[in-house]
Amino acid sequence: MKIAILPGDGIGTEIVAEAVKVMQVLDLRFETETALVGGAAYEAHGHPLPESTLQLAKDADAILFGAVGDWKYDKLERALRPEQAILGLRKHLGLFANFRPALCYPQLTHASSLKPELVAGLDILIIRELTGDIYFGQPRGRRTAVDGQFPGAEEAFDTMRYSRPEIERIAHVAFQAARKRSNKVTSVDKANVLETFQFWKDVVTEVHAAHYPDVELQHMYVDNAAMQLVKAPKAFDVVFTGNMFGDILSDEAAMLTGSIGMLPSASLDKNNKGLYEPSHGSAPDIAGKGVANPLATILSLAMMLRYTLQQPAAAERVEAAVQAVLSAGLRTGDIWSEGTTKVGTQAMGDAVIAAL
Amino acid sequence: MKIAILPGDGIGTEIVAEAVKVMQVLDLRFETETALVGGAAYEAHGHPLPESTLQLAKDADAILFGAVGDWKYDKLERALRPEQAILGLRKHLGLFANFRPALCYPQLTHASSLKPELVAGLDILIIRELTGDIYFGQPRGRRTAVDGQFPGAEEAFDTMRYSRPEIERIAHVAFQAARKRSNKVTSVDKANVLETFQFWKDVVTEVHAAHYPDVELQHMYVDNAAMQLVKAPKAFDVVFTGNMFGDILSDEAAMLTGSIGMLPSASLDKNNKGLYEPSHGSAPDIAGKGVANPLATILSLAMMLRYTLQQPAAAERVEAAVQAVLSAGLRTGDIWSEGTTKVGTQAMGDAVIAAL
Numbered sequence A, B: 001m002k003i004a005i006l007p008g009d010g011i012g013t014e015i016v017a018e019a020v021k022v023m024q025v026l027d028l029r030f031e032t033e034t035a036l037v038g039g040a041a042y043e044a045h046g047h048p049l050p051e052s053t054l055q056l057a058k059d060a061d062a063i064l065f066g067a068v069g070d071w072k073y074d075k076l077e078r079a080l081r082p083e084q085a086i087l088g089l090r091k092h093l094g095l096f097a098n099f100r101p102a103l104c105y106p107q108l109t110h111a112s113s114l115k116p117e118l119v120a121g122l123d124i125l126i127i128r129e130l131t132g133d134i135y136f137g138q139p140r141g142r143r144t145a146v147d148g149q150f151p152g153a154e155e156a157f158d159t160m161r162y163s164r165p166e167i168e169r170i171a172h173v174a175f176q177a178a179r180k181r182s183n184k185v186t187s188v189d190k191a192n193v194l195e196t197f198q199f200w201k202d203v204v205t206e207v208h209a210a211h212y213p214d215v216e217l218q219h220m221y222v223d224n225a226a227m228q229l230v231k232a233p234k235a236f237d238v239v240f241t242g243n244m245f246g247d248i249l250s251d252e253a254a255m256l257t258g259s260i261g262m263l264p265s266a267s268l269d270k271n272n273k274g275l276y277e278p279s280h281g282s283a284p285d286i287a288g289k290g291v292a293n294p295l296a297t298i299l300s301l302a303m304m305l306r307y308t309l310q311q312p313a314a315a316e317r318v319e320a321a322v323q324a325v326l327s328a329g330l331r332t333g334d335i336w337s338e339g340t341t342k343v344g345t346q347a348m349g350d351a352v353i354a355a356l
């Protein structure tokens, strides 16, 4: 098994290093190869996703990704900014199925901004389509408006679009995931306004009727979903939606837990090859200080073991080790609270290894 | 002054009736005219926004709107569904500036799902562009894909677009609103992915530099905004964004208060003519039972007095009366809690009038 290691920018290097340490103590044989991505790759090669990095990612069975981005690249033209690396990897590798769990750890319930009773035991799985929608739809650009409210004015535009097979395949992923959980799916759309999401709703309804009548399906408008997530998050189980709405709702759901430094993610292609990354970003403000939380990255490794490497026992071992260090009271700064022990990035990684 | 009264569907009739009662006891001269809109108009005239209703709205100085929608219209073709009435009114009347306050009343702080200290005193003003973006952009529809991931497949698509003057005018509204508050604006975009919102960010930056250097301007990605609203809502003051993101974020922000039955809204054109409506929906499940909360509609009347009718003293009187009934412990079912007095829709309206 070959794993591509792409630490990226900011805290990416530090947190990925800890996950790699964990990987190495598992009784499994991996070949790993590391490459630059994001701002780091731009500095070295003039592009956030150099051909060599893309090729490595294509050749690997799975990718462990840290984070990309830094304010200092804000002035670059869009095509050269660090985020283009992650968008490019998703697109070129066909990583259409994004799994983003929003899990509230019992040891960290109090870290949520929500009242404890509303989030205790929270366990939502957001499934976000990741290679379509307005993220990649053509045409897009700037032009002179020929119609609309101000013909003749300068305008910018993007195209939202979903085709039937794109919706069908992510719907299958969502319904199948639901069967392994509580058999309940909420499909989020904006069918009352958008043609794309009326079509989404229609296709999801068809896939459900034809293949998954045993799964409970609910349709919800995106604005209502944004509200209900705040009001009663535990009413959700699998939430699935398009790329743009998923970007917003998965971050909202992640923040409900109060501990985004704990949340992993997986982005899978049709063969379960995947890119695994923490849900949080590159946090340039704390980079290099040895204080970042490596647990989301270590838990992303656990997702890799489960989804791509078919090693569920090893995945569970890693997850149990993370639980153990939390129960032992170890905390990085982002999840620290009175009465617990503050540790740095490396000490946290070491503790997970010790718990293994 | 001529006010068009459009109660609409579900609880719309009941809550608007209370606001009209309040209007009538103010020492101001209004002419009012009532018309059907939404599902009620569809039943009577075969269209959710009949020509006569649209004409009345155009001729009026302001519109008091209840709510539209009911599950029973879900199977109708989109053009005939109740929501089209509100979209049509916004478009035909040029109501591009939507003001949606998210205010946490001291008497109701405990109703929030968030911890009290995070929402006590919360006072955010969301300013949402309301006549552009992917809501109205052409072209849109269904077709056979000629490119993308599945050429030849059936697909649906929509167009996101904003022109320079559209962005400029809403930016002016937001910066001017900020000057009357804490002089702080957060412009929400997705410039890292969308051409439309890179342009949005560019134009907002220009308007700011040219006209409002005294106002503090922060740019934030929409996914981050969805997170930060949950994490630390009081860090925001004026939040302004496009139609689609505004739809999602304003509902999220409204729910943070825990009392969406209290939140009014205003949708203004370039001359401050406006449509005023509660932020909540038509709640068909409780319609006709006399239990709906009329306060958001009564507070929408207060916004009408302030923004369109230029009667700030009357607006303050209405708002103070609402505060008084809350302080007296009167609550409709949606905001009721142990130790307060549960009242129905009419009793609540009567109490506001008594407090005036």
Ligand SMILES: CC(C)[C@H](C(=O)O)[C@@H](O)C(=O)O
Residues within 6 Å of the ligand: A083, A086, A087, A247, B192, B193, B223
């Ligand atoms: C960095 C950005 C392009 C990306 C996205 O919008 O998808 C990020 O927000 C995410 O959710 O992974």
Ligand SMILES: CC(C)[C@H](C(=O)O)[C@@H](O)C(=O)O
Residues within 6 Å of the ligand: A192, A193, A223, B083, B086, B087, B247
């Ligand atoms: C009913 C619907 C079309 C509308 C919207 O999406 O704008 C509503 O959600 C709102 O926010 O007023």
